[in-house]
Amino acid sequence: MARETLTKDQIIRTAIELLDEEGLEGLNMRSLGKRLGAAATAVYWHVKNKDDLLLLVGDQVWDEVELPDLDAVDWRTAATSMALSLHAMLVRHPWLVQAFGSHLFYGPRKARHDDRILAVYEAAGFSGAAADRAAASVFTYVLGNALGASATASPRRRRPRPRAASRTCGAA
Template sequence: MTTASTPTWPGSFGAEPRRKRRALSRELIVETALKIVDTEGLDALNMRRVAQELGTGAASLYAHVANKDELLALLLDRVYGDLDHPAPDAERWREQAKDFLRQQRDNLVSHGDLARAAMIQNIPTSPGALDAAETMLALLRAGGLPEQVCAYAVDVISLYVVATALEESSRQGPGGVPDEGQVEAYIGGVRSFFASLPPERYPMIVAMAGALTRNVGDERFEFGLDLLFDGLTAQAGRTFD
Protein backbone atom coordinates (compact mmCIF):
# COMPACT_ATOMS: atom_id res chain seq x y z
CA MET A 1 0.00 0.00 0.00
CA THR A 2 1.44 3.33 -1.04
CA THR A 3 0.32 6.18 1.13
CA ALA A 4 -0.72 9.34 -0.67
CA SER A 5 1.66 12.13 0.20
CA THR A 6 1.68 15.82 -0.54
CA PRO A 7 3.17 16.33 -4.01
CA THR A 8 6.69 17.68 -4.05
CA TRP A 9 9.12 18.70 -6.70
CA PRO A 10 12.81 18.11 -6.12
CA GLY A 11 13.80 21.36 -7.80
CA SER A 12 13.11 24.77 -6.53
CA PHE A 13 10.11 26.92 -7.40
CA GLY A 14 11.88 30.04 -6.26
CA ALA A 15 10.35 30.13 -2.86
CA GLU A 16 12.87 28.85 -0.31
CA PRO A 17 15.84 29.13 -2.64
CA ARG A 18 17.82 26.42 -0.90
CA ARG A 19 19.55 28.30 1.90
CA LYS A 20 23.15 29.19 1.20
CA ARG A 21 25.38 26.88 3.22
CA ARG A 22 25.79 28.51 6.61
CA ALA A 23 29.11 28.60 8.38
CA LEU A 24 27.97 26.55 11.36
CA SER A 25 30.28 26.69 14.36
CA ARG A 26 30.43 25.90 18.04
CA GLU A 27 30.22 29.57 18.95
CA LEU A 28 27.22 30.17 16.73
CA ILE A 29 25.43 27.14 18.16
CA VAL A 30 26.15 28.16 21.75
CA GLU A 31 25.04 31.72 21.10
CA THR A 32 21.81 30.55 19.52
CA ALA A 33 21.11 28.12 22.35
CA LEU A 34 21.73 30.86 24.89
CA LYS A 35 19.25 33.12 23.12
CA ILE A 36 16.61 30.39 23.34
CA VAL A 37 17.26 29.81 27.05
CA ASP A 38 17.09 33.56 27.67
CA THR A 39 13.78 34.04 25.96
CA GLU A 40 11.97 30.73 26.43
CA GLY A 41 13.67 28.96 29.31
CA LEU A 42 15.75 25.81 29.66
CA ASP A 43 12.85 23.46 28.97
CA ALA A 44 12.41 24.98 25.51
CA LEU A 45 16.00 24.17 24.64
CA ASN A 46 16.38 21.11 22.45
CA MET A 47 18.54 20.21 19.52
CA ARG A 48 15.81 20.55 16.92
CA ARG A 49 14.89 23.98 18.22
CA VAL A 50 18.47 25.22 18.02
CA ALA A 51 18.84 23.79 14.54
CA GLN A 52 15.60 25.37 13.37
CA GLU A 53 16.80 28.76 14.62
CA LEU A 54 19.88 28.26 12.46
CA GLY A 55 17.87 27.16 9.44
CA THR A 56 19.18 23.61 9.45
CA GLY A 57 18.49 20.14 10.87
CA ALA A 58 19.39 18.79 14.28
CA ALA A 59 21.88 16.34 12.86
CA SER A 60 24.11 19.16 11.66
CA LEU A 61 24.79 20.30 15.20
CA TYR A 62 26.48 17.04 16.12
CA ALA A 63 29.43 17.88 13.92
CA HIS A 64 30.31 20.68 16.33
CA VAL A 65 28.89 19.52 19.65
CA ALA A 66 29.17 16.00 21.05
CA ASN A 67 25.70 15.93 22.59
CA LYS A 68 23.22 18.01 24.52
CA ASP A 69 25.13 17.68 27.78
CA GLU A 70 28.19 19.17 26.16
CA LEU A 71 26.06 21.98 24.77
CA LEU A 72 24.79 22.73 28.28
CA ALA A 73 28.34 22.69 29.62
CA LEU A 74 29.42 25.10 26.89
CA LEU A 75 26.48 27.34 27.72
CA LEU A 76 27.48 27.48 31.37
CA ASP A 77 31.09 28.12 30.49
CA ARG A 78 30.04 30.91 28.18
CA VAL A 79 28.07 32.54 31.03
CA TYR A 80 30.82 32.07 33.61
CA GLY A 81 33.20 33.65 31.15
CA ASP A 82 31.36 36.97 31.48
CA LEU A 83 32.66 37.68 34.99
CA ASP A 84 34.95 40.49 36.12
CA HIS A 85 37.64 38.96 38.30
CA PRO A 86 38.92 41.25 41.08
CA ALA A 87 42.57 41.30 42.13
CA PRO A 88 42.51 40.18 45.78
CA ASP A 89 43.15 42.95 48.27
CA ALA A 90 43.70 41.76 51.85
CA GLU A 91 42.15 44.97 53.19
CA ARG A 92 38.76 44.47 51.56
CA TRP A 93 38.68 40.85 50.48
CA ARG A 94 35.29 40.33 52.08
CA GLU A 95 33.47 42.97 50.05
CA GLN A 96 35.38 41.87 46.95
CA ALA A 97 34.19 38.33 47.45
CA LYS A 98 30.60 39.37 48.06
CA ASP A 99 30.63 41.57 44.97
CA PHE A 100 32.03 38.74 42.92
CA LEU A 101 29.27 36.44 44.15
CA ARG A 102 26.56 39.02 43.47
CA GLN A 103 27.95 39.26 39.98
CA GLN A 104 27.76 35.49 39.53
CA ARG A 105 24.18 35.44 40.71
CA ASP A 106 23.11 38.32 38.46
CA ASN A 107 24.82 36.64 35.54
CA LEU A 108 22.94 33.41 36.10
CA VAL A 109 19.58 35.02 36.76
CA SER A 110 19.87 37.11 33.60
CA HIS A 111 19.89 33.90 31.58
CA GLY A 112 16.54 32.46 32.57
CA ASP A 113 16.67 29.22 34.49
CA LEU A 114 20.08 28.24 33.22
CA ALA A 115 21.03 27.87 36.87
CA ARG A 116 19.16 24.58 36.82
CA ALA A 117 21.76 23.21 34.45
CA ALA A 118 24.50 24.48 36.75
CA MET A 119 22.86 22.75 39.71
CA ILE A 120 22.97 19.35 38.04
CA GLN A 121 26.58 19.79 36.94
CA ASN A 122 28.17 18.63 40.18
CA ILE A 123 31.82 19.55 39.86
CA PRO A 124 33.01 22.51 37.80
CA THR A 125 35.55 21.46 35.20
CA SER A 126 35.03 24.08 32.51
CA PRO A 127 37.58 26.91 32.18
CA GLY A 128 35.09 29.60 33.14
CA ALA A 129 33.88 27.81 36.26
CA LEU A 130 37.46 27.01 37.21
CA ASP A 131 38.41 30.67 36.80
CA ALA A 132 35.61 31.62 39.16
CA ALA A 133 36.71 29.02 41.70
CA GLU A 134 40.30 30.18 41.40
CA THR A 135 39.31 33.79 42.09
CA MET A 136 37.17 32.81 45.07
CA LEU A 137 39.97 30.73 46.53
CA ALA A 138 42.40 33.61 46.08
CA LEU A 139 40.00 35.99 47.82
CA LEU A 140 39.45 33.65 50.77
CA ARG A 141 43.17 33.02 51.12
CA ALA A 142 43.75 36.78 51.00
CA GLY A 143 41.51 36.89 54.05
CA GLY A 144 44.02 34.71 55.87
CA LEU A 145 41.75 31.69 56.25
CA PRO A 146 43.29 28.22 56.65
CA GLU A 147 43.67 26.20 53.47
CA GLN A 148 41.13 23.52 54.35
CA VAL A 149 38.58 26.10 55.46
CA CYS A 150 38.91 27.83 52.08
CA ALA A 151 38.60 24.54 50.25
CA TYR A 152 35.40 23.56 52.00
CA ALA A 153 33.98 27.06 52.01
CA VAL A 154 34.34 27.68 48.29
CA ASP A 155 32.08 24.70 47.69
CA VAL A 156 29.40 25.75 50.14
CA ILE A 157 29.43 29.33 48.89
CA SER A 158 29.14 28.63 45.18
CA LEU A 159 26.45 26.12 45.96
CA TYR A 160 24.54 28.87 47.69
CA VAL A 161 24.92 31.25 44.78
CA VAL A 162 23.72 28.78 42.19
CA ALA A 163 20.84 27.57 44.31
CA THR A 164 19.54 31.04 45.07
CA ALA A 165 19.87 31.98 41.41
CA LEU A 166 17.76 28.96 40.58
CA GLU A 167 15.19 29.91 43.18
CA GLU A 168 15.05 33.46 41.87
CA SER A 169 14.67 32.37 38.24
CA SER A 170 11.87 29.98 39.14
CA ARG A 171 10.04 32.89 40.73
CA GLN A 172 10.18 34.71 37.44
CA GLY A 173 8.59 32.90 34.53
CA PRO A 174 10.61 31.40 31.70
CA GLY A 175 10.16 34.57 29.63
CA GLY A 176 12.62 37.41 29.39
CA VAL A 177 11.57 40.40 31.53
CA PRO A 178 10.95 39.70 35.23
CA ASP A 179 7.52 41.40 35.30
CA GLU A 180 7.14 42.82 38.81
CA GLY A 181 3.46 41.96 39.29
CA GLN A 182 3.98 38.38 38.19
CA VAL A 183 6.69 37.79 40.80
CA GLU A 184 4.51 39.39 43.48
CA ALA A 185 1.58 37.19 42.50
CA TYR A 186 3.73 34.08 42.82
CA ILE A 187 5.04 35.09 46.24
CA GLY A 188 1.55 36.02 47.36
CA GLY A 189 0.25 32.63 46.32
CA VAL A 190 2.87 30.86 48.40
CA ARG A 191 2.15 33.14 51.35
CA SER A 192 -1.58 32.47 51.35
CA PHE A 193 -0.87 28.75 50.99
CA PHE A 194 1.31 28.84 54.11
CA ALA A 195 -1.27 30.91 55.96
CA SER A 196 -4.05 28.50 55.04
CA LEU A 197 -2.34 25.45 56.53
CA PRO A 198 -3.85 23.83 59.66
CA PRO A 199 -2.37 25.81 62.58
CA GLU A 200 -2.46 22.89 64.98
CA ARG A 201 -0.05 20.93 62.81
CA TYR A 202 2.01 23.81 61.40
CA PRO A 203 1.91 26.54 64.08
CA MET A 204 5.29 28.00 63.12
CA ILE A 205 4.73 28.06 59.39
CA VAL A 206 1.29 29.63 59.74
CA ALA A 207 2.51 32.23 62.21
CA MET A 208 5.57 33.04 60.11
CA ALA A 209 3.92 32.95 56.70
CA GLY A 210 4.77 36.60 56.21
CA ALA A 211 8.41 36.30 57.19
CA LEU A 212 8.85 33.11 55.16
CA THR A 213 7.70 34.75 51.94
CA ARG A 214 9.25 38.16 52.47
CA ASN A 215 11.02 39.19 49.30
CA VAL A 216 12.38 42.73 49.55
CA GLY A 217 14.90 43.27 46.82
CA ASP A 218 17.98 41.18 47.40
CA GLU A 219 17.64 41.16 51.19
CA ARG A 220 17.22 37.39 51.21
CA PHE A 221 20.36 36.79 49.16
CA GLU A 222 22.36 39.28 51.20
CA PHE A 223 21.26 37.58 54.40
CA GLY A 224 22.70 34.30 53.19
CA LEU A 225 25.95 35.98 52.20
CA ASP A 226 26.25 37.58 55.65
CA LEU A 227 25.46 34.27 57.29
CA LEU A 228 28.15 32.45 55.37
CA PHE A 229 30.85 35.06 55.79
CA ASP A 230 30.12 35.53 59.49
CA GLY A 231 30.35 31.79 59.88
CA LEU A 232 33.64 31.92 58.01
CA THR A 233 35.21 34.34 60.51
CA ALA A 234 34.10 32.02 63.30
CA GLN A 235 35.88 29.15 61.51
CA ALA A 236 39.00 31.22 60.86
CA GLY A 237 41.06 29.48 63.52
CA ARG A 238 39.94 25.96 62.73
CA THR A 239 42.51 23.27 62.17
CA PHE A 240 42.12 19.85 60.60
CA ASP A 241 43.81 16.54 61.47
Protein backbone atom coordinates in the same frame (compact mmCIF):
# COMPACT_ATOMS: atom_id res chain seq x y z
CA MET B 1 23.25 28.44 6.93
CA ALA B 2 25.64 25.97 5.34
CA ARG B 3 27.54 23.58 7.59
CA GLU B 4 30.90 25.14 6.75
CA THR B 5 29.71 28.57 7.96
CA LEU B 6 28.24 27.33 11.24
CA THR B 7 30.68 27.70 14.15
CA LYS B 8 30.77 26.33 17.66
CA ASP B 9 30.70 29.91 19.00
CA GLN B 10 27.50 30.65 17.03
CA ILE B 11 25.93 27.50 18.37
CA ILE B 12 26.86 28.37 21.95
CA ARG B 13 25.62 31.97 21.71
CA THR B 14 22.36 30.89 20.10
CA ALA B 15 21.85 28.09 22.62
CA ILE B 16 22.26 30.60 25.47
CA GLU B 17 19.64 32.86 23.86
CA LEU B 18 17.30 29.89 23.43
CA LEU B 19 17.83 28.76 27.02
CA ASP B 20 17.29 32.30 28.35
CA GLU B 21 13.99 32.54 26.45
CA GLU B 22 12.67 28.98 26.69
CA GLY B 23 14.52 27.40 29.63
CA LEU B 24 15.91 23.88 29.84
CA GLU B 25 12.65 22.42 28.60
CA GLY B 26 12.95 24.47 25.39
CA LEU B 27 16.44 23.33 24.45
CA ASN B 28 16.51 20.73 21.70
CA MET B 29 18.61 20.38 18.59
CA ARG B 30 15.67 20.97 16.24
CA SER B 31 14.81 24.35 17.84
CA LEU B 32 18.46 25.32 17.97
CA GLY B 33 18.99 24.37 14.32
CA LYS B 34 15.94 26.40 13.31
CA ARG B 35 17.27 29.49 15.11
CA LEU B 36 20.64 29.00 13.42
CA GLY B 37 19.04 28.54 10.01
CA ALA B 38 20.54 25.06 9.81
CA ALA B 39 19.41 21.47 10.05
CA ALA B 40 19.53 19.99 13.54
CA THR B 41 22.05 17.46 12.28
CA ALA B 42 24.47 20.29 11.38
CA VAL B 43 24.80 21.13 15.08
CA TYR B 44 26.19 17.64 15.69
CA TRP B 45 29.26 18.49 13.62
CA HIS B 46 30.24 20.80 16.51
CA VAL B 47 28.76 19.23 19.65
CA LYS B 48 28.32 15.56 20.57
CA ASN B 49 24.85 15.80 22.08
CA LYS B 50 22.51 17.97 24.14
CA ASP B 51 24.39 17.27 27.39
CA ASP B 52 27.67 18.30 25.77
CA LEU B 53 26.01 21.48 24.51
CA LEU B 54 24.66 22.25 27.98
CA LEU B 55 28.15 21.89 29.46
CA LEU B 56 29.57 24.23 26.82
CA VAL B 57 26.94 26.93 27.38
CA GLY B 58 27.14 26.43 31.14
CA ASP B 59 30.87 27.11 31.05
CA GLN B 60 30.47 30.08 28.69
CA VAL B 61 28.25 32.09 31.04
CA TRP B 62 30.92 31.97 33.78
CA ASP B 63 32.75 34.65 31.73
CA GLU B 64 30.01 37.04 32.88
CA VAL B 65 31.13 36.84 36.52
CA GLU B 66 33.47 39.67 37.45
CA LEU B 67 36.89 38.54 38.67
CA PRO B 68 38.36 41.46 40.61
CA ASP B 69 42.10 42.00 40.77
CA LEU B 70 43.29 41.13 44.28
CA ASP B 71 46.18 43.55 43.87
CA ALA B 72 43.68 46.39 43.40
CA VAL B 73 41.04 45.57 46.05
CA ASP B 74 40.93 43.93 49.46
CA TRP B 75 39.57 40.40 49.86
CA ARG B 76 36.22 41.51 51.33
CA THR B 77 35.52 43.86 48.42
CA ALA B 78 36.54 41.13 45.97
CA ALA B 79 34.33 38.51 47.66
CA THR B 80 31.34 40.86 47.71
CA SER B 81 31.85 41.85 44.09
CA MET B 82 32.13 38.24 42.96
CA ALA B 83 29.05 37.18 44.92
CA LEU B 84 26.96 40.03 43.49
CA SER B 85 28.22 39.35 39.97
CA LEU B 86 27.51 35.61 40.35
CA HIS B 87 23.98 36.35 41.52
CA ALA B 88 23.38 38.68 38.56
CA MET B 89 24.63 36.00 36.14
CA LEU B 90 22.40 33.32 37.68
CA VAL B 91 19.34 35.59 37.51
CA ARG B 92 20.09 36.37 33.84
CA HIS B 93 20.35 32.64 33.12
CA PRO B 94 17.78 30.88 35.36
CA TRP B 95 18.18 27.64 33.40
CA LEU B 96 21.66 27.29 34.87
CA VAL B 97 20.26 27.20 38.41
CA GLN B 98 17.88 24.45 37.32
CA ALA B 99 20.67 22.55 35.55
CA PHE B 100 22.86 22.42 38.66
CA GLY B 101 20.54 19.68 39.92
CA SER B 102 21.41 17.34 37.05
CA HIS B 103 24.76 18.46 35.61
CA LEU B 104 28.27 18.97 36.93
CA PHE B 105 29.57 22.13 35.27
CA TYR B 106 33.27 22.44 34.57
CA GLY B 107 35.49 24.01 31.98
CA PRO B 108 38.13 26.71 31.63
CA ARG B 109 35.82 29.63 32.48
CA LYS B 110 34.39 27.92 35.56
CA ALA B 111 37.93 26.91 36.61
CA ARG B 112 39.11 30.53 36.28
CA HIS B 113 36.25 31.61 38.55
CA ASP B 114 36.99 28.86 41.07
CA ASP B 115 40.71 29.70 41.15
CA ARG B 116 39.97 33.38 41.78
CA ILE B 117 37.39 32.78 44.51
CA LEU B 118 39.82 30.45 46.30
CA ALA B 119 42.51 33.14 46.03
CA VAL B 120 40.06 35.62 47.57
CA TYR B 121 39.44 33.42 50.60
CA GLU B 122 43.12 32.56 50.91
CA ALA B 123 43.80 36.33 51.00
CA ALA B 124 41.28 36.44 53.87
CA GLY B 125 43.39 33.95 55.82
CA PHE B 126 41.65 30.68 54.99
CA SER B 127 43.77 27.81 53.74
CA GLY B 128 43.19 24.47 52.04
CA ALA B 129 39.88 22.86 52.90
CA ALA B 130 38.76 25.91 54.90
CA ALA B 131 39.08 28.11 51.78
CA ASP B 132 37.07 25.51 49.82
CA ARG B 133 34.34 25.50 52.49
CA ALA B 134 34.20 29.31 52.61
CA ALA B 135 33.87 29.53 48.81
CA ALA B 136 31.27 26.73 48.75
CA SER B 137 29.27 28.39 51.53
CA VAL B 138 29.07 31.70 49.69
CA PHE B 139 28.27 29.94 46.40
CA THR B 140 25.46 27.97 48.06
CA TYR B 141 24.07 31.13 49.66
CA VAL B 142 24.09 33.00 46.32
CA LEU B 143 22.61 30.00 44.50
CA GLY B 144 19.84 29.76 47.07
CA ASN B 145 19.02 33.42 46.62
CA ALA B 146 18.90 33.04 42.83
CA LEU B 147 16.66 29.97 43.12
CA GLY B 148 13.52 32.05 43.58
CA ALA B 149 14.04 33.91 40.30
CA SER B 150 14.80 30.63 38.57
CA ALA B 151 11.71 28.93 39.95
CA THR B 152 9.41 31.71 38.77
CA ALA B 153 11.02 31.95 35.30
CA SER B 154 9.86 28.50 34.19
CA PRO B 155 6.12 28.95 34.91
CA ARG B 156 6.20 32.42 33.28
CA ARG B 157 7.55 30.88 30.08
CA ARG B 158 4.85 28.20 30.04
CA ARG B 159 1.96 30.63 30.49
CA PRO B 160 0.28 31.55 27.23
CA ARG B 161 1.01 35.08 26.13
CA PRO B 162 -2.03 37.37 26.19
CA ARG B 163 -3.53 38.15 22.82
CA ALA B 164 -4.90 41.49 21.77
CA ALA B 165 -8.62 41.70 22.43
CA SER B 166 -10.67 40.73 19.44
CA ARG B 167 -13.00 43.39 18.08
CA THR B 168 -15.69 40.82 17.38
CA CYS B 169 -15.81 39.54 20.94
CA GLY B 170 -18.03 41.63 23.14
CA ALA B 171 -18.51 44.33 20.56
CA ALA B 172 -21.73 46.27 20.89
